[in-house]
Amino acid sequence: MFLPHAKSLLVVLFVFAASSLFAQTGSTSNPLADRENNPYSKYGIGELQNGNSTVLKGMGNITSAFENPYEINTDNPASYSFLKRTTYEVGMTASTRNVSSDGSSYTTGTATLSYLTIGLPVGKNAGLCFGFKPYSHSFYSLVDTIFSATSPLGETVRSYNGDGGLNYAYIGAAYQYKGFSIGFNAGYMFGTITKNTNVASIDTVLTDRSYTADFANYTRIGGIYWKGGAMWEHKLDSNFTLRIGGTLTLSQNISERLNAYQVSIYNFGDTIVNDTSTYSGESHGKLKLPMSYSLGAMLVSNNKWSIGIDYTATQWSGFNSSPDATMNDFIAKSSYKASIGGELTPDANNIRNYYSRITYRLGLYYGTDYLTFQNTQLPLYGVTLGASLPFRRSFSHLHTSLDIGRIGTSANNLIQETYVRFSLGMSFNDLWFIKRKYD
16 A cells, blocks of 8 residues: 555645656856856757666666566556556756866756646556656857957857756556567646857957947757557566567647847946847747667566666757757757666565565667757767665665766867756555445
C-alpha cells in the first residue's frame, strides 16, 4: 500500500511543481550569475531537454526497450502496458556548465523540476499515462564588440540575450498482446522564445551623438504533437528475457506566431529620444519539427540485472520555421545518439541487507547535436551513474543519477561546454481498481 508519509510528500511536491514548474534561479543580466548560460541555446529552438525519468538518465537513456512494472518510461509509450501498479513520479535536476573558448571560460548553473508523470495499469494488458516535461530550453547572455572605420557609430558593443523554451503536456496509452505492445503519446507542445539583440556605440568621440538599437523577437509556439512506440518481450528461458523496442515520430507542423520589434534610442547630449522604428505586426506560420526514430534491445536476467543498447536519429533537414527564418540558421541535416547502459540489483529480496536491495546503474552515450558551425557538427558524449534506493516495505523508490558530459569542440574557434547534471527523482506506487473481498 501507499505509505501515509509518502502520500503527504507527494502532494507537497505536486503542489510546488504546479506553481513553479521549470523555474530557474538567478539573474538574466549577468552571464556569470547562477543561471545556466548556454551560448548554443541561441540557435534553433534552444537546447533539447532530457525529460526522461531519473532511472533512465542513470543508464545512458537506453529507453527504446526499457520497461518496469513499477517505473514509467515515457520515451517509449509502448512500455505503459507492462505497468502493474499506479505509479506517481516526480524529478528535478541541478546542473553546472563550464563554457570555454579561446582560453577563457566561465561556469554557470541552474536547478529545475524536470518531469511529472502518472501511470496506471488498465486491466492486465493495457496502461495509461499522464505527463508534463520540458522539450527545449533557451537561455543565453552574450556580448561582443565590433569596429568599423566607415560606420557612423564607430566602435560598438553588441549584446545578445534570450530566454524561453518549449514544454510538452501529454496523455499516453498502450496495449499488449502476447508480449507485443504498441502505444502512443499525444499532447500539446507549447512555449515562448524571446530573443533580444542590442547595438550601442561606445566610441568616446561620438558619445554626445550616440545611437542605440534594440531588436526583439517574441515567438509563441503551440500545437498538437504525438509519438508512437512498439515493444516485444520474449522469455528465452527461466532466467533470461529479451526485449526489443523502437519509437517513431513523424515530421509535424505546429502553429507559430512571431512579433518582431526594432526600438531606436538617440542621445543628443541633453536629450534622449526613444522611437519604435518598426513593428511588422504579428506573423503567423508553422514550425516544422523533424522526423525521429529510435531502436534498442535489452537482455534481462530476472530481477537481478539488465543491459541494453539504444540508437536514436533525427532528420533535422526537415526542420523549418516559416515566420522566423533566423531559427533555420546553423541547423544540421541530421543528428544521432548511441547509448549503452545497464543496472544491477544484488538481491532484491534480502530484507536483512538494505544495500543489496539498492539498484545500481551505469551508462555511456555518444552522438552529435543538431547544430553545425563552420562545417563542424557539434559532438556530444558523456557517462552516467545512478542508483535507486527503495523505501522500506513498499515498491516506492528514491532515484539518483549523475550525468557528466561534453558538447561542442575547441576546434575552428568554436565553444566547448562541459556539464555535470545531478538528478533526483521519486516514484510512488499504489493499487487502484482492486475489487473488495469483503463488504
